[in-house]
Amino acid sequence: MKPSPFEISCPGSLDAAHKALHENPRGTRIISGGQSLGPMLNLRLARPSRLVDVTGLSGLAEIRQTDSHVEIGAAVTHARIEDGEVPDPIPGMLRHVAAGIAYRAVRNRGTIGGSLCHADPAADWVTAMTALGATLLVRDGSGGAREIPMSGFMLGAYRTSMAEDEILTTVRVPRHSDRARWGYYKICRKVGEFADAIAGFVADPESRVCRVVFGSTGGAPLVSTELAQQIATTGAVPPLDTVKTVLRDSGLTLSDVKIHQLAIAHSRAVTEALSDA
Amino acid sequence: MTTGIGARIERKEDRRLLTGQAKFVGDIKLPRQWEAAFVRSPVAHGRIRAIRKPEGMADRVFTAADLSDIHPIRAESSLPTYNASDQYPLAKDKVRFVGECVALCIAPTRAEAEDLAEQVEIEIDPLPPVIDALKAREADAPLLHEEWGNNLFLTTFFDGDIETLRKTAPVVVEREYSTARQCMNPMEGKGTLAHWDEKAGQLVVYTSTQVPHLIRTGISECLGLDQGQVRVIAPDVGGGFGYKCVLQPEELSVSWVARKTGRPIRWTEDRREHLVAGANTRQHHYKLTAFADERGRLLGLDAEITVDVGAYSVWPFTACLEAAQAGGNLPGPYDFGTYRCHTFSVATNKPAFTPYRGVARPGVCFAMELTIDAIARAVGREPSEVRKENLVPAGKMPFTNVTKKFYDSGDYPESVAQVERHIGLAGFRARQQKARAEGRFLGIGFSTFTEQSAHGTKVFAAWGLPLVPGYEQAMVKITPSGSVEVRSGNHSFGQGLETTLAQVASEWLTVDTSRINVTMGDTGVTPYSTGAYASRGMVMAGGAVSKAAEVLAGRVKTHAAHLLQCTPDDIRLADGKAWFGNAHVGFEDIARAWYLRPDQLPDDVETAGLEVTEGYKPAIDTGVFTYATHGAIVEVDPDTGMVSIEDYYIFEDCGRRVNPMILEGQAFGGATQGIGTALFEEVLYDANGQPLTSTLADYVLPGPAELPHFRLGHAETLSPYTRHGIKGVGEGAAIAPGGAIVNAINDALTPFGIEINAIPATPEKVLGAILRAGTLREASG
The missing domain is CATH 3.30.43.10 (Uridine Diphospho-n-acetylenolpyruvylglucosamine Reductase, domain 2)
Structure with a gap:
């Protein structure tokens, strides 16, 4: 090796x-x-x-806050996020997600940008940042820059929409209102290992945002506007069978066990988000 | 404070191990040393057509054609129907598993050796692989060793009158069980460094092994060298568990290349090599029919055991030790009269089966303990009551069971009662009902086993092994400064033997263990020992050290009597001094007189000196039986299939505890490995025999967060047949967790009407069973 x-x-x-x-x-x-x-x-x-x-590039290790966004440099480590160096775009969620990534030794070195660009379907940031509606700032060799919304970033397992000459510099996370709620639940066989099922949920009544995302589906995170609308309308956790139907109809190849685990993760994430009102 | 037997003292070896000062094979650097990397078979089964070395690299790449004068590893057995296999250290003609060594490449660094290995071209005609041991038994299965005409290393049959029971027994329980293939995963992988020492005229092999003297024999025989021309040194070894108790093909090829090139050559196994080529243990399948009366009293057992042995028969333990032990130990601690058992040791396209901590018993204990609970459910009784009634009662000890195992001592039912008490069985059922009403599923499970430890010469001979462990020797001496040296050919690879052997010497000599130096593992300087396996170290090496130290204590008294002007019988040893009344001389005075000022001693001085080598054999040769009961309370999350262990209690009896703290550490470590077996560890293959679990991301080991806070209790029923009443204990705790945890899972799943009968009980397996069972069945009670 x-x-x-x-x-x-x-x-x-x-x-x-x-x-x-x-x-x-x-x-x-x-x-x-x-x-x-x-x-x-x-x-x-x-x-x-x-x-x-790229870990030594000063711009990539910076953390900034604007009126509308929290901007996290691509080379910021999970540990810095876990330790609260990043201002909250939504209270507590980034720290929660960061603290659940692998082990502290991995978090000390692993970076948010590296994790996103690697695009492992079972990794945390691809799902969490999709739920948060983040955009990714990339720069190409000629000095050009563009923003890629998370919803269009990951194309499949280990595949992204970045071009060969592009470098991810900044993760821009929209700031949510104080009334925003979130839930994030993952099912892991072992603490620190990649998850078998991930569900993320973010809702902000002020900006009228509601997102439901499933991770560890074998490909890009699965976003369900149908479930999000249902939750926004009813204010309740959707029945398990409804969630399973959405997953079955998603076009992804998922075993019964996987569907059940994703549905349970979703139910727990949404319950968590709605219960701490 | 005394540091003798029973003292809870810190381990002598821990300072170096915990501060990075230990010296493993990977830490040794010899002048001109190069590193080796292997080209390994990419296919499970195939015929080698060609191996092409990169241009100009003929003297850096070696194949079976180069090693033409080497004898293959061939473990003979005296058992009838046994088929032996020839395993060439570099595959010749055929490859029989993914990861089998095909070529050895050497370079100044490992990375360069791996670069070279990538350039070796091998052409293999694939053959249909044999992956499933049950299918491998069928007549039309492809053959691994064509000359046998089948895929069976061995079949055995133990007969009993099952047919009568089948007609008369009121309760019949039939089950199939399976246990997954595992890797042992010692923290330090295998490693070997060999060089030819011109001055000594010896091949010196540093190797990470539990059995240095056996490896010397193996290397000598395969390389055609006199044993005097081979010195094997096991330096610090970072875990063995059985993985390092057999002759490995890499030890032979590295030794051969070192001798050929005249250059020190080292191979260090990496984790991926281990997870692929070391996937060699635990895989059993059971078909059991148990017969019982209306109360659940076991009347008889009919068993068919299939062991997935892999491609070759390991030396010296053979491909058949596992099935022989499985068939012999399945009845375990239970008292019943009728037993019939077929065993099949089946060749498959997987790495060669190697006995792992507990040897067969984790499998048989799992099968037997689940069967006991299944019987209890069939007769509607509390499983632990049924268990206690079936165990050999203390009043029958010593007891010879249905397979002629001689259980020397103990109170098996009491070990269950102890666990019941400490884990709180009495209040549990009410708590379980209440939890169910809240949608939470708790379960309780027990598992009892006996562990034949230090099984002796006759037992191994009966298993037909090519090499039978004999009696153990040890040397104990006083140095000129009065400190003590102990030498044993056994070895310590984490079990703390360096400390416990010193404690045994301290027991007789009363010298503090800080002044007792223990040397092990080097065939050049230690007495012959068959090595450390089968939980024999403490009983056998401990017994030998005890005998040698006792004789040496007598010599010390003789010399002290000269100095104190009394008779040896007047002398008492205490605090590392020899006392005559209130007068005393220290060991340093006695040693100085003998070594440096013998003129102070009388003319008729005892000239045997202060160095003693003694041998030891326990009073019985059939092994001494440690036993234990494990109890677990688990919670199953029926939505995720996740199992969490709420409580875990172990009650064990291994006779005299030489160092209680070390014993507790052994129990924690063993139980942790058992939890790996029960819930996590599983080598998976695809239909082509490709391993799917070649990194630790795929092969899941339990971590600290997955472990319960183990609680322990002990009894000390001394063995009447060993020195100090010691029994072996190293393997024990790895045996029971599968039974205890899965019994607890099945207890929790009772409302669903399902059972888990295969380990590991992964979330996928548990949730899959729950989903298949459909909606929750109404709990009947």
């Missing part, structure tokens, strides 16, 4: 990082905390000839 040979560069600026990426986009991988890419390198499942380490 030793990686095949590669070079690693630690550029001092985003421009330099883009330059390194531009030289050989196919053979180059961006590395941040390395908590997923590291094992893949050691298993020789990933075989880049060059790694570009």
Whole structure:
């Protein structure tokens, strides 16, 4: 379990990082905390000839707050979020999600941007950020920037809509009102392991937002506007059978056990959100 | 404070182990040393057509063709119907499991060796793989070893008059059970570093093993060397569990290449290699029919046991130890008269089966304990009552059971009663009913077992093994400064033997264990020992150290008597000194007189000196039986299938406890592994025999958050047949958790009318069963 040979560069600026990426986009991988890419390198499942380490880029480690958004640099670690360094876009949710990722040793190095770009279907941020309606700020080699909404970011397992020459710089999370509610529940066989089922729920009566998201479905997070509307209308947790029907009709290949676990995770997340009023 | 037998003292080895000062194979660096990486078979079953080395790398890549003068690993057995296998350290002609070594590559670093290994081209014609042991028994199954004409390493049959019972028994319970294939996962994987020492004229092999003297024999025989030309040194070993008690193909190929190239060569197993090529244990299947009376009193048992042995027969324990133990130990601690058992040791395209902590008993205990609970449910009684009534009562000890096991001592039903009391069975049923009314599902489960420890020469001989463990020797001596040295050919790989052997020496010599140095694991400097397995270390090596220390204490008294002007009988040893009344001489004075100033001693001095090697054999050769009952209370979440362990109580009796703290640690560790077996660990294969669990993300081990706070109780029924009444205990706690936890799960699931009969009881399995059962059946009581 030793990686095949590669070079690693630690550029001092985003421009330099883009330059390194531009030289050989196919053979180059961006590395941040390395908590997923590291094992893949050691298993020789990933075989880049060059790694570009972005953890040292100052802009990527910054946390900012605007009137409408909390902006988290892509190289901010899960541990910094867990420890409350990021202002709350919605009370307590980011800290809760961050604290549930793997183990502290992993959280100390793993980053939010790395986790999103890796796009593991069972990872936390892809589901949580979809529920929060976050957008991702990416920059390309020519200095161009664009924003990708989370709903259009992940295309499938380990696949995103980012182009080869783009680098994720900032995660923009909309600030919710004080009346906002959230729930996040995951079913894990073992503390710290990837989840078997994840459900996220965010509702803000002021901005008239209500989102229901399922994670660990084998692909991109599944967003259900149908369930969200039902909850917004009734203010109640949908019956399990209704949730299961939505999951069955989603077009995803899910076993009965998986459907049940996702439905239960959903029910628990929504119950949690609605009960702490 | 005395540091003798029974003292709860900290472990001598922990300082170095906990501060990173220990020296494992991976820590050793010799001049000119290179690293090895293996090319392993990518297919489960196939015929090798060609292996092509990269251009110019003929002297860095080795295949079976290069190792043509090596003898394969072949474990013979004297049992009738046994089929032996030839396992070449680098596959020859055929590959028989994914991960089998095909070529060995060497380079200055492991990464470079792996780069080289990637460039080796192998061409294999795939053959249909044999993955399911039950299907492998069928007549039209593909064959692993064509010359046998079937896939059976061994079948055994123990006959009993089951047919009469079938006509007369009021209660008949039939079940099928299965246990998953597992990897043992010691923290330190396997590692071997070999080099040729020109001065000594020896191949020196540092290897992570439990059995250094056996490995010397194995390497000598396969490489055609005299045993004097091989020295095996087991340095610090980070866990063994049985994985490191057999001769491994890598030990042979690395040794061969080191000798051939004249260069120290090291191979360090990585976790992926372990999870693929080390997936070698625990996989059993049972078909049981139990016959009982209306009260649940067991009358007889009819069993068919299939062990999924994998591709080869390991040396020296063979492919058949597991099934032999399973068939012999299935009746366990129970007293009943009629038993019939077929066993099948089946070859499949998986790594070669190796005995793991508990050897077969985690499987048989699981099967037997679930059957006891199934009988109790069939007769409508509390399972723990039925269990107690079926156990061998204390009044019948010593007891010879239906398979002729000689249970030396103990009170088995009392161990159940103790767990009932401490885990609170009396109040549990009411609590369970109340919880059910709230939609929570609690269950309670018990599991009782006996553990044949330190089974002796005759037992192993009866299992037909090529190599039978004999009697244990140990050396104890006083150094010129009065401290003590103990040498044993046994080995410590986490069990604390370094401390407990010192405690045994301290018991006789009264010297504090801080002044007793214990050396183990090096065939160059220790007396011969068959090694550490089968819970034999404390009984056998402890017994040998005890005997040697006792003789040495006598010599110390003789010398002290000269110095104190009295007779040896007048001398009493205490606090590391020899006393005659209030006068005393220290060990340092006695040692100085003997080693440095013998002129102070009389002319007729005892010249045997202050160094004693003694051998030991217990009074009986059939093993001594530790026993325990485990009790678990679990809660099953019927919506997720998750099982949480609310309480776990262990009551065990291993005779005299040499160091109670070490014993508790053994119980915690063993029970943790048992919980892995019960709820988490499972090697999965696809239809082509490809392992699907080759990283620790896929092969799930229990972590701290998944473990209960274990509670422990002890009895000390001394064995009448061993020194100090000691019985072996190292394996015990790994045996029972499967039975206790799954009995508790099934108790919790009673309202659903379902049973889990396969481990691990994963959320997927439990939830799947609940979903299949459909809507919740009304609880009848």
